[in-house]
Amino acid sequence: MQVTTLCLGALVFGEATGYEINKMFEDGPFSHFLDASYGSIYPALTRLTDEGLVTCKEEQQERRPDKKIYALTERGRQSLRDALHMPLAADKFRSEFLFAVLFAHLLPRSRVAELVDQRLAEMKAKTEELATRDPGDTPGTDFARLYGHAVYSASVSFLENNRHLIEDIAADDKPQDNPKAVHTHV
């Protein structure tokens, strides 16, 4: 599923500029499970306009670049519906954290602990962020939000209960980093 289709989806929520669509991927309703950047969004909107799946009205602004407001056409809406009837790709998940823990035995224990602490903080922040309903939520975004909340909660629990599994296989800290290893007071 390419960025053109994602843009059609974005425009179901209402007309928008490329800039606003980008925000939907950065902070908005899509941010937790999709991504797309300017480098793909602007060309996609041009292509969609050429194909008649969206309309583009230029709004002149004083001392700013003209705002190009895109809106879905009926053909565009149907094209999205068609795409949603095709087989969907499986979720793609990419985690540098899990890659790193595979090599915990190559890292000092302090670094492994740091990685877990950072991740726990991120996951807790996400969990909290997804805990409260947003005024603009639709039933669909609400479902996605609750789904995310459930998954991040499970993630936090797992990390808190099992972090010792990787911390215990980490390499020793160098003596100067690990005062416990130095017996200075017999």
Added chain:
Amino acid sequence: MQVTTLCLGALVFGEATGYEINKMFEDGPFSHFLDASYGSIYPALTRLTDEGLVTCKEEQQERRPDKKIYALTERGRQSLRDALHMPLAADKFRSEFLFAVLFAHLLPRSRVAELVDQRLAEMKAKTEELATRDPGDTPGTDFARLYGHAVYSASVSFLENNRHLIEDIAADDKPQDNPKAVHTHV
């Protein structure tokens, strides 16, 4: 973190060919949270060889292309360690399923139910796959496996308990698809 670094990680598990590294991403220890394809793996191995981070010994085979067996050098191992001390990118998660449920109101209820059923089947399969320890598991892969199991389990529970939320907002099935809507026997 680019494919070169992932290849260094792959070679920590032992020497391997490009073909075998690819399998690690498709079925092996990396498959659940990383991806890379031939189009990036082969060029990456060439680059790593040029930089002296891996060695390449060609093994001639009868009636087959020569096998190129790559192995980590000490500099390569250090390069990986260095990469693991840099800030790690946050997880990236891409879900066409969650994208689709945002537009459940544009789809017939039967399609939404189908999407949920498919996803539940996938998630249950993954959960089961991750439930049992593999003989080749290291502490690191074992941790990742248990992590995945926890997350997929939570996912299955959520879907089973909350699927009605999106099924109830789906569009009506067309009459010919939904016998209950047709009153043929008064």
Added chain:
DNA sequence: ATTTAATATATCGGTCCTATATAGGTTCGA
């Protein structure tokens, strides 16, 4: 007074995925 952030469009460079080419081997059911 100065820097940072926000609004807004656009593109270049490089990375990466998808699909394909090549070429023989093995497995397994019809």
Added chain:
DNA sequence: TCGAACCTATATAGGACCGATATATTAAAT
């Protein structure tokens, strides 16, 4: 026993996409 399907193994072309940057102005924060 014959052929289809899949496995081993390397390699690349084409296109999609991300990250960074350029441009230009205003608003807010410091």
